[in-house]
Amino acid sequence: MERASVVKKVAAVEVLQEKIKLAKTAILFDYKGLTVDQFTKLRRNLRNEGCDVTVHKNNIARRAAIAAGYEGLAEAFVGPKALILGFDDVVAPAKIIADFAKDNKVVVIDGGIIEGKVVTNKEVMDLANLPSRETLLTQLAAGLLMPVREIAIGLNMISEQKDN
Secondary structure: OHHHHHHHHHHHHHHHHHHHHHOOEEEEEEOOOOOHHHHHHHHHHHHHOOEEEEOOOHHHHHHHHHHOOOHHHHOOOOOOEEEEEEOOOOOHHHHHHHHHHHHOOOOEEEEEEEOOEEEEHHHHHHHHOOOOHHHHHHHHHHHHHHHHHHHHHHHHHHHHHHHO
16 A cells, blocks of 8 residues: 555646656745635646646645755745646746736745746746836847837938938
8 A cells, every 4th residue: 555655646747747858837836825716826827827836735736846856945945835737838827827926926926937047036036027028029029129210210311301
């Protein structure tokens, strides 16, 4: 009986380890005090952005984090913790949990992993406060077009002077 339990735990560690390795972003947070409805709403918002939120026994999560090479994250698995794993967008999980935490004061972000680097709460919040990808691309395009616009205005002014 005990052997089967150990095998299940080892398998759970391996599955979580692989998920952590595949994730672009992993965010760890305290969820104690959230109602089932609040947690379900958070889970739904995250799923819409291609993210998972799961709760694991701390011992399993700690071992999975260490096996994935994130010893710094393993230390944070103390007390009731939930783990968000984002597989597509790096920024989306941070934005969603930061917005959720504004409305639900019991949620405390502990830190996480962003593109292979263990980060603090502050770094997760910095990521959450970045403009969206579309906004950044628009800003980049505007920045690239500005010199071309200035040259066009200058050339137009020169041609107008020649005409006079």
